[in-house]
Amino acid sequence: MTPRFAPGDRVRVCVRDVAHHCRTPHYLRGKRGVVARVLGVFPDPEQLAYHRPGSPHLPLYQVAFDHGEVWAAPQRKTVITADIYQHWLEAID
């Protein structure tokens, strides 16, 4: 799967209610960030967790979020990064 995003792209983490195994932390759901790195293509943990093969492999991105975007009481000069799978990201135009 060709990565959809590149470093510098502005993205938003999807808002979805899922009860299954998921590696997108709640504190980042719906938050806007910038792609910092394209980390490669990996099997889908949401499938692997249930003994399924995890295909097709998914592009994975390190996304950087300003602290003030994520939390109500912002702290200056603080950035949070997290590694988010492509199907949990949408483009911000």
Added chain:
Amino acid sequence: MPHDHPHRHDDDRPHHEAGPHAPVNEAHGVRPESALLERALRELLIERKVFTAADIRRQIEATESRTPEEGARVVAHAWSDPEYKAWLLADAKAAIESFLGIDLKLTPELVVVENTPGRHHVICCTLCSCYPRAVLGVPPAWYKNPEYRSRVVIEPRAVLAEFGTVLPEDVEIRVVDSTADVRYIVLPLRPPGTEHLSEAALVALVTRDSMIGVTVPS
């Protein structure tokens, strides 16, 4: 539930279910039920020839053999050799395999993040305990416990202060949450006044905690 820790800011955040004394770390001893489960599973899996007792012993030894000193040697080498440092930052897995002579096939991906005078990284795994075990050995208990996992992404400076680390206000703190298959190691900033030190002497300056990012080498 009563809390005995101070709330330093608007605290409408959800709280942990258990009180502050829940024994989440391994200091507090093993319930008899847990010891039984371990022995039962181990004996059944050996009987079923899934693995042998020797396999378990070998695995325990392999885990014990990985210590933070491996990572410290990598850092000291990167401080001493600009070409190696560039390779480490571009392709950490290959650079580390080459320098330490180890096989990182069980680590899907490894990234070394460089601290600079303007940017300080600190690594965590809010969802569980992902950690670069193949290079640094087993993580400390605090890294796996709720206090660190909950607080480092929201109040990293306060958490670093608990480790005795206070950074200037104009230094960006970058909290790296290891949410997927990539494992992160911090390349700490080389302390000033160490230009004359040999690579071997530099190794002693690099602690496990400085490669997680909660402290700086001194």
Added chain:
Amino acid sequence: MTRGVHDMGGLAAGPVDRTEHEMTLFDQRVDAMLRLLVDPAHGHFTIDAVRRAIEALPPDDYLGLTYYERWIRALCRLSIETGLIAEDELQRKLAALARDGGGG
């Protein structure tokens, strides 16, 4: 929205307890079994499945058990799920060990 008890980023919590803990023999054995069982060369189950099984523990268990106590419960569950052992086999073994004087 559904949020697992393991999904901890941003929750209120107390100071970090920096006490170092040596791995006990229990810890080491559980850790070793995990590594052997998730080794891709053997393909029994994945570390992702282990995480899922831990996340599925009742919240009181997740917060009240030690790190490796959570793991051993996950390994038992997954060993049964993937057919390495049978549930009744485990129960019989546990009963036999309890009669004979315990774990370790």
